[in-house]
Every structure is written in structure tokens, then in C-alpha cells.
Amino acid sequence: MSVGGERSRRFLAERARSMRASEIRELLKLTEGRDIISLAGGLPDPQTFPREELAEIARRVIIERGNQALQYSPTLGVTEFRRVLKEFLSSHGVTVNSGDDVIVTTGSQEALYLIAKVFVDPGDVVFVEAPTYLAALNAFRHYGAYFKSAPLDDEGMRTDVLEERIKEARREGRRLKLIYTIPTSQNPSGVTMSLERRKHLLELAEEYDLLVVEDDPYSFFTFEPVEAEPLKTLDKSGRVIYLGTLSKILSPGLRIGWALAESWVVTALELAKQSVDLHSSTLSQFIAAEAMRKGLVDKTVEKARTIYKEKRDVMLESLEEYFPNSCRWTRPVGGLFIFAYLPEGLDTKAMLPEAIERGVAYVPGASFFAEGGGENTMRLNFSYPTKEQIREGIRRLGLLIKEKVGG
Template sequence: MPAAASEERSALASPPRKAPSMRCRRDQSCGSGPSALSAGRDPDMPATASAAAAKTRLQPVMAPFSCDGRPPPPNPSTLLARTVPDDLDETQALGEVTVLPPGRAVAPVGRTGPGYTAPFMPSHEPRLSAAAREMRFSAIRRMSALIERPGIISFAPGQPSPETFPVEAFRQILDEVVEKESAGAFQYILTRGLGDLLTAVGEYAAAKGMRARPAELMLTEGSQQGLDLVSRVLLDPADVVLVELPSYIGATSAFRASRARMVGVRLDEEGLDLDDLRRRYRAESAEGRRVKFLYVVPSFQNPSGISHSVARRRGLLEAAQELDLLVVEDDPYGDLYFEGDPLPTLKSMDEGGRVLYLSSFSKILAPGLRTAFLLGPEEIVAKIEIAKQSANLCGSGLDQRVILACLRRGLIEEQKARIRPYYRSKRDAMLAALEAEMPAGMRWTRPGGGLFVWVTLPEGMDAEQLLEAAVAEGVAYVAGGSFFVDGSGANTMRLTFAREDVPTIREGVKRLARAVKARRASPERVSGRAYPSPDG
């Protein structure tokens, strides 16, 4: 074996050796005074070079993880050193990291030192598309590693409770589908969806006052895919999408991936502020920008829980006619109403063909059955079908056969009747606990359905900064700033009552109240202003 090869193999097989000056542990500083890592620069670089290394700055937030919440591998010696993204702190995940300027060649962790020649490892970031470079992980999913710790009462995940899933009915249906259709149940289906299910969904929509011809209806793998396809079909870079303030983060992520410009429109207790809608539309148009559509969740909105009144819905459609505006209506929660009659969908009220409607069965049956649907203008739906062909060719024939059986057996209507009181009792428990435990100066919504309560902290208090104290108390939530496209909302948070049982909801609100009270009493300052005193 050549000496050079032997030396390299020996180096790779030997225990990792620490480079003396390029790596810092979390509990150490490199040099006197503040840690060079905490200052956001390579400790071996002069201060004048720190600006060039801005991309390597480590922010004190949670470690990276996969979309299902799994943490990264714990052994740093098996991982390649990387430049660190702006929004991830790898010191929390790996204990130690090698920090280099963007684009500089890096060596495997522990493989530097005399006698070792590191292979050149180029940065691949320049190969990414402009759209990919703007992509960000969902703030909610990035929190999973933090909020799923044992003992944490979590008001964070916007998921239906698994206690509501009709598992036994699913088991029976699956057995029957496989017995009847055998291998055919696992074959490809049409891109638009299983024919019998399309017919059944058309009847289901018609019962809600939404009549559609077959060419105006198609199935998607969850409403999130529908939003992605709508974005791909309707948006060019720099096109304007009007969204609610706050707005569903999955939608804004899809629009951002299409490089759209998002402009927020205020919400109040009655729904969308129509004067603000007209003002925002006209301001964008006056600047020569194209406003492609308005995106709304009019019933029990995620994240705020707010519903548009019938009068406000009517006014919204009138404004859309006046402004020649397409409306994308997202309706995952409309069937989860707790009092009175269901509110009409915008689509059912639309007489001008201006509403593209999306809904799913995830909150009624179970989100693991990835089947949703959209209704809209034929020209748009035809292009969405073509876009779907390139995205995933077709949906799951097995999932769609299960949904079809649920519709035919009346299981979906049975589920609605069963889960409404289930979630209503949890909502009532959360609202009562907030009333009993929270200090003066706090505000929250009182939703008539859905899964969420929206809390507003006193002015000057930051919900993201409060989260660390809340987790220390044993409770988690989603900070509200991520739901605002205009950078506002720092003093807001989203709480869900879907996951925890009633006693746990009460205890969780107590813990959250303790964190809020302690934070308000602290001398720390936010945005140059002291927190309001506990007296309000």
C-alpha cells in the first residue's frame, strides 16, 4: 500500500483529533472575554473579516431536526463540518462545530491537523435556485424537538386529537377494500382522482350549497398540496397575494416558494377589514404590481380562531367583484362549529365565479388519509391537474377508497356530530382557565369552533422570548410572529386545545400564566421599553 494511502487510512481510522484553534465547545470561549462563537465569527479570523463570515453566526435557538421532529445524529465525529445557517444553532445539537466562512472548503470534524489533507468540499448553495434559497422551515415544525420533550404540556401542534380517529371503522373498511379489489386497490389512479370519489365529493359539496361540474372539481393529497399547486399555477415572481393578518403559515410558505410578494390585510372580530383590503389592493396596483388573488380562511381561522360574519363575507365578495379579484378560500375547519348553524362558505355565496375553494377530511376523519379537494373555475382547475401530474402523478387509490367508503356509509357526518362536543368541552376549559389565571392586560379570542385560541400579550412583551420561560415551566405554544407577513405580531401566541385533555389544559394554562407573570415582573427590556408593570 502506498505510504500516502496508508497514512490517510490510519488517520481516518484513528480517534478524532481536535484542531487546536478552530473549534469551541458550548461551555468554552476562545480567548478572553466574550466567546468568539457568541460574537458570530471564526475565532481564528481577524475582527475585520467577521462581516464576511456573517452566514456562520450562531443564534440561540433550537437544534435542527427532520420534519417529523427527529433530532440529528448525536455523534459529531461522524458528521461533516458545515457552514451554519443563520437560524440554527448546531452547538446545541453537536456540542462542537467547525465554523468557516460561506463557500470555503471544509474538512470532516476531527480530521484536521498535521499530516492530514482534507478533501475539497465545495459549497452547493450557489447551485440552488433563487426560489430554493428563499425557502424556510416551518417555524412550527422547527419547534418539534423542543416542544415534544417528556413532561411538556403542549398547546403548539395544530393537529386533531387521535382520540377522535375512527380506527375500528378504518380497519373494517380496509379489510373490505382489499378483499373486494385485491391488487387493484394499490394501482395508479387518474391524476384528478378516483372517479367514484369525485362524484361522491361533488354531492358532498352540493349539500353545502356548492355545486360544481366535474371539470371544476379535483382531489389533492391534503389541502397543503392544493395550496402549492394553486401557487404554481397562478403566481409569477413578484406577483402580489393579499393575506390575512395573521395568516396560515402553510399557505404563506407555499406563496413564498413561488416568490410572491405577500401583503397583509387586517382582521378584526368580524373578519377581514374590507376598507383595509381596498386600500392595500389599490396601493399595490398604483405601484404597478399585479394582485393575483386574496387568500382567506373565513371559518375558525388558523391561527386566530376568528370567523368572518355573514355580512362580512357578503361584503368581501362585493369587494372582489369591484376589484376584479380572485378569492382563494381555505376551509379545513368549517364543520367544526360548536354553536348554532354552520356558516355559509364563500363559495356557496359566490355568484360571479370568483372563488377557488379548498377543503379536506383531515380534521374530521384523520390527517393520515391524505385526501382533500378543490372546486374552482374550469380553466384554473385544468392547469392545476397538469401541475399535479408533474408533482406526484396521482394520489393514493387506497386512501381515496377509504374516504369513499366513509362518505357512502355516513361515517363523516357521524364523526362531525361526535367530535363537535368533544372539542367544545376543551375550548370551554381553555377559555375558563385563561379567565381564571391570566393577569390583567391580556386578550384572547373566543372561537365558535375550530382548534385554536389566539392570545395577545401586553404591548412590549415578546412571545418568542417568553417561550423559553414557558418551556421551563413545562408548557409550550407557538409564538405568533411567524403568522404575520409584515413583521408584526411579536406579542401574540397561538394555543390549541385539541391535543391535551381538560385537566391538562387547566394545568397548562396555570403554568403559562406563571411564566407570563414572572416575565412581566422582570426588569428585562424589549425593543427599548420596559415590560408593563404587573398592575397593568
């Protein structure tokens, strides 16, 4: 989906003309209502939603505190929720400095958008991982970001390449702004950045005077212990803007995310947010505060950890069994995705209609690469489908790939 036609050319702003629908959303539409095993989306398993407890909290909040919970609230967020949130983050190893502040956003997606809006002028360089989260690329694109990317390996972003790309951008006389990274259980790759790389990334940010956007939806429910601390905690010079969300640890429908950063950053985001949506849902924030206080988020995290670990294992076993030896894939310690690399020459975008024909969908990997490439890659989601669907979906895909490569 894109915007076009004579009227649109006459009336739409330059900015809006370049808008494109995310390939993932288009794809999900294609599979809607059909009997297709979707390994394409990124939805949490509804089994993780604590329905009864949330219903009880919502009822109590509305009946007992409805005058505030159903009312407008400050742009920064409901004061009580922001206090509980800071405590939650501190108790989960995310350092909150005295000069920091937190703003509640409508999912972390809004935080990404606000960051693009307040920091990116056309042509400003944003350094990203290759591959990286598509909706972040689109938010930065909207404000004219110029991307330079560094590939990932088993230890996360190749910071040696990042350094080269930074130097290159400087030589080209560009204005350098941000490094955007998802250090833990990266989307789409599932890779986690090592401690050494995290430190190197922060050194580079310091040396070349860059801000770092740490997008962290997944570190709360890793299936195996991760030695590395958040960049926000390792950061000694206030360069990290830390983004989080309740989407994967309570419910995405509440649309609660946040940005934690030095207060000047939060003030800029607050001013930008005023004209976007005034504030995020007051009711959701009251519910979220209660859920955090009662330990419901931690309980949900434990449940998610168990469910997703099992599903990840089923996907890994199925890949081992059904994909040809010429393929490789990541082994994520958390998150919702495995990223597969097919033999060079195979084009996963071209192959998708055939896969859908056989009743299985995935996301072609190329759109996650800001500077092109990745045509032979695919993102596979294991959180939403059942274990049986994962096994069957991977079996069907494996067969299709084997036919293509003759292996």
C-alpha cells in the same frame, strides 16, 4: 432549519435557497420526547379517529377491490370518490356549479402549493389576513408572492382595510392575483368572518378582478351555528377556489384534501400536480369514498364537535382564571385554536424558552403575520392536549406572563 453551506450555494436553485422550515415544525421537534405540555401543534385528538370502522373499510376495500384500490389512478382523483365528494359538499352547503370540477389533493396543503405554483409569478400580490396560516404563506413565498395583509377583528378580515391595500397595490403598479382567506374558525386566530364581510370581500374580488382562495378545513365542525355561508356558495362569478380536507373530520394520515373551482382552474392544478406526485393515494381515496358513503365522516364530525367544544371551554375558563387582565384572546366558534394578545412590549418568541423550561409550549404569533408585527401574540391549541393538560398549561403560562408584566 434552513439550507446553507458552500455546496448548497453552488447547486441549489434560487427558489430552494430561500426555503425555511416552518417554525411550528421546528418547535414541535424541540418538545418531542420531553415531558412538556404542548399547546403548540395543531393535531386532531386521536379519540376522534374511528379506528375500528376504518380498519374494516380498509380491509374490505383491499380484499374486494384491491385491483383498483392498490393501483395507480387518475391525477384528478378516483372518479368514484370525486362523485361522492361533490355530493358530500353539496349536502353540506357548498355550492358545486355545473361548470365546476374537483381535484383530489394530498391534503389541502398540496392544493395551496399547486395554487401558488400555477397562479403566482414573482412579485404578484397575494392579499392575506394578518395573522394567517403559516404554511400557506410559505407556499406562496416559494413562488415569490408579494404580500399585502389586512388585520382581523371579531368579524374576520377587515375588508375596509383590504380595499385600501388593494388600491395601494394598484397605485404601486403591481399585478394583483389572489385573496387568500380562512373565513370560518380561522387558523391561527379562531375568528369567523361575518356574512357582511364575506359579501364585501366578494364585491372587492369582482371590482378589482381577483381570484379568491377559500381555505376551509374547519367549517364542518363548528361548536356553535355559523350564520354565514361559504364564499364558494355566495360567489356568483366563479372567482372562488374552495379548499377542503379530511384531516380534521376523519384522519390527517389519509392525506386527502381537495380543490373545487371552475374547471379551467382545476385543469391547471391537474397539470401542475402531474409532475408533483402523479396522483394522491388511491387507497386513501377508496377508503374515503366508503367512509363518506357510510356516514362515517358525519359521525366523526359529531364526535369531534363534542370533544373540541369541551376542550375549548376548558381553555377559555382557564384563560379567564390564570391570564392577567391585561391579556385578551379570541373566542372561537370552531377550529382548534385560540389566539392570545399579551400586553404590548412582551415578546412571545423571546419568552418561549422560559415557557418550555416550565414545561409548556405554544406557537409565537409573529410568524403568522406576513408583513411583520404580532410579537406579543401566541397561538394556543386545544384539540390535542387533554383537559387537564390544557388547564395546567394555561396555569403555567399565566404565571409566567404575570411575572413578566407584574400583574
